[in-house]
Amino acid sequence: MKIDVKDIDDTPKLLAHLQAILADVGGVVGDYLAMMIRRRIEKQDPTWPAKATSTLNSKAYGYGAKWKLWVQTGELQRLITARVERGFPTMVKVGIFDHEKAQIAYWIETGTTKMPARPLFAVVADEEVERVVTIARTELRKRI
Secondary structure, three states, X not given: OOOOOXXXXXXXXXXXXXXXXXXXXXXXXXXXXXXXXHHHHHHOOOOOOOOOHHHHOOHHHOOOOOOOOOOOOOHHHXXXXXXXXXXXXXXXXXXXXXXXXXXXXXXXXXXXXXXXXXOOHHHHHHHOHXXXXXXXXXXXXXHO
């Protein structure tokens, strides 16, 4: 007895393109998170400890200039990007990559012995979990 199997649901095609689909969706999610992180910097988080008076009065800060936290030149903000690592699972990473300023962002995020932590990346990621899930579902539906 011979049985013919017909591809009526495009499952093989879906599987062949799954990594590309997940990478596309990851790119949309990563771009959204990067945007929300930059927005948090612009709005400033009221829970972040203020900069020390000695920092604000230093020459580097223009002697009393009211610099925003996470912003001195704006370079850190511009360096925040998203990366997608293909595979199973597909990973979305948002941060500052392959740049010397990544260490500065880490110190601001986690704090040092002389500076309190001003968390940004982890806080935004936690706050945006539900929205990220919604975005991922919507983008997957568009592509499948």
